Amino acid sequence: MGFRNDFLWGGALAANQCEGAYLEDGKGLSVPDMFLGGTATKPRTFCPKTVDGAFYPSHEAVDFYHHYKEDIALFAEMGFKCFRTSINWARIFPNGDEDEPNEAGLKFYDDVFDECAKYGIEPLVTLCHYEIPWHLVTEYNGFCDRRVIDYFLKYATTCFKRYKDKVKYWLTFNEINCAMLGADAMALYGIGMIPRDLLTQDDPVTFDKFTDDKQARFEGLHNEFVASARAVIEGHKINPDFMIGCMIASMCFYPLSPRPEDMQDMLDTEMVTNDFCGDVHVRGEYSREAMKFLERQGIDTSYMTQGDLDLIKQGTVDFYTFSYYQSNCVGTSEVDGENISGNIFGGKPNPFLKASDWGWQIDPEGLRYTLRKLQGRYPDTPLMVVENGFGAFDKVEDDGSIHDPYRIDYFREHIAAMKRAVDIDGVNLIGYTTWGPLDIVSAGTGQLAKRYGFIYVDRHDDGTGDFSRSRKDSFYWYKKCIASNGEDLG
Ligand code: BG6
Numbered sequence: 159m160g161f162r163n164d165f166l167w168g169g170a171l172a173a174n175q176c177e178g179a180y181l182e183d184g185k186g187l188s189v190p191d192m193f194l195g196g197t198a199t200k201p202r203t204f205c206p207k208t209v210d211g212a213f214y215p216s217h218e219a220v221d222f223y224h225h226y227k228e229d230i231a232l233f234a235e236m237g238f239k240c241f242r243t244s245i246n247w248a249r250i251f252p253n254g255d256e257d258e259p260n261e262a263g264l265k266f267y268d269d270v271f272d273e274c275a276k277y278g279i280e281p282l283v284t285l286c287h288y289e290i291p292w293h294l295v296t297e298y299n300g301f302c303d304r305r306v307i308d309y310f311l312k313y314a315t316t317c318f319k320r321y322k323d324k325v326k327y328w329l330t331f332n333e334i335n336c337a338m339l340g341a342d343a344m345a346l347y348g349i350g351m352i353p354r355d356l357l358t359q360d361d362p363v364t365f366d367k368f369t370d371d372k373q374a375r376f377e378g379l380h381n382e383f384v385a386s387a388r389a390v391i392e393g394h395k396i397n398p399d400f401m402i403g404c405m406i407a408s409m410c411f412y413p414l415s416p417r418p419e420d421m422q423d424m425l426d427t428e429m430v431t432n433d434f435c436g437d438v439h440v441r442g443e444y445s446r447e448a449m450k451f452l453e454r455q456g457i458d459t460s461y462m463t464q465g466d467l468d469l470i471k472q473g474t475v476d477f478y479t480f481s482y483y484q485s486n487c488v489g490t491s492e493v494d495g496e497n498i499s500g501n502i503f504g505g506k507p508n509p510f511l512k513a514s515d516w517g518w519q520i521d522p523e524g525l526r527y528t529l530r531k532l533q534g535r536y537p538d539t540p541l542m543v544v545e546n547g548f549g550a551f552d553k554v555e556d557d558g559s560i561h562d563p564y565r566i567d568y569f570r571e572h573i574a575a576m577k578r579a580v581d582i583d584g585v586n587l588i589g590y591t592t593w594g595p596l597d598i599v600s601a602g603t604g605q606l607a608k609r610y611g612f613i614y615v616d617r618h619d620d621g622t623g624d625f626s627r628s629r630k631d632s633f634y635w636y637k638k639c640i641a642s643n644g645e646d647l648g
Pocket of ligand 1: 593
């Protein structure tokens with residue numbers, strides 16, 4: 159009973175949300191570098207030209223680039239077995255389409271992985287966590303252009319060869335299913351696609367100004383599937399022991415009412431949101447439902463060549479990972495209250511759940527439901543939760559302490575639910591990395607005030623702060639949890 163002995167406990171970050179040093183040591187611009195900040199109620203904006211005097215949260219982020227030794231030592235103090243981070247593509251290939259990689263960028267990640275090795279921490283590396291080099295966006299419209307598949311593959315194989323003895327666990331694209339959403343920030347984040355007229359824009363725009371070219375979007379997503387499959391195939395040639403996985407923003411949906419229409423709506427939403435992409439990665443094919451969905455959207459699927467489909471079949475993933483933060487309701491019934499937001503997908507409020515200050519509904523049982531559902535759908539594929547966490551405002555007391563019982567409660571309940579999935583439902587779960595073990599820049603709002611960490615970073619939305627780190631109460635709680643292999647959640 160309980161979590162396996164080699165359970166990968168740890169935390170997860172993304173390069174663009176923690177590193178800063180956005181042009182240091184030869185790094186090129188990448189998509190998040192072009193985003194300005196926002197708040198829970200004021201959306202982030204984007205500008206293709208640098209706006210003088212504006213605060214770009216990712217440019218310095220929380221300066222992991224210069225603090226990684228201190229941060230990894232703190233992770234080790236908590237007992238981490240695993241540290242998920244991403245490589246920022248634009249550190250390795252600053253424009254994305256160069257012939258030769260940037261040695262200084264490669265060296266930085268050597269140092270990070272060596273530091274992990276000192277403490278016996280297993281790195282889990284995402285190749286693309288919304289970090290497409292900006293030049294690939296302006297010149298190619300990101301993955302909408304098939305040539306970008308080759309650039310990605312070159313980048314992926316460069317990393318695989320360089321770190322083949324330092325990194326065993328890899329993920330190709332973070333939350334690849336964000337491309338299912340529409341032509342907003344997520345299509346730019348995920349596929350690197352942007353309406354061309356916005357590239358000549360002088361002033362920041364909000365993402366509701368983006369128009370959707372569905373045909374290009376689904377083609378871009380397909381190209382990412384091919385890129386991922388080719389990376390899996392080539393990665394296994396470089397090191398047959400590599401475990402290469404996918405990463406899906408997994409959302410748990412409930413029908414808003416027992417009305418039969420709401421149930422159908424729930425099934426549709428689950429297919430589009432979760433299963434469309436998961437099936438391609440794990441089963442190596444578009445499901446019949448997925449093809450029907452594309453047909454209903456009026457997509458001409460002749461871009462799916464037989465060669466592509468063969469690669470997708472051959473390059474299936476070794477494990478399935480996902481982010482889980484919340485659940486939503488869907489359906490056509492009338493409901494009181496505003497729609498709620500989420501890390502990617504929104505929905506209608508559930509009267510039985512409480513929500514965070516950002517309106518994300520807290521639902522530990524939904525994590526168990528998600529694990530059960532995934533295990534049923536992909537019975538032979540190991541699962542890993544690679545993002546789960548609670549964004550909140552934290553207060554530093556006069557004596558410097560930070561009391562965050564709300565965060566401890568969130569983790570206690572979610573880990574307990576995960577344990578039920580393992581003990582009662584027999585889910586093959588290999589690890590758990592909490593989101594943002596260190597406070598970082600929020601992807602959705604660009605805020606630093608939305609804090610996820612066990613470790614507080616003195617950095618604020620007005621650009622002040624000295625980047626010093628301190629331990630919150632949750633730091634000691636998670637340490638105890640890991641030391642007991644998830645048994646002591648008190
Ligand atoms: C996930 C992303 O969607 O949610 C992360 O992979 C992101 O990059 C996380 O940070 C939490 O969302 P937010 O908007 O609170 O940062």
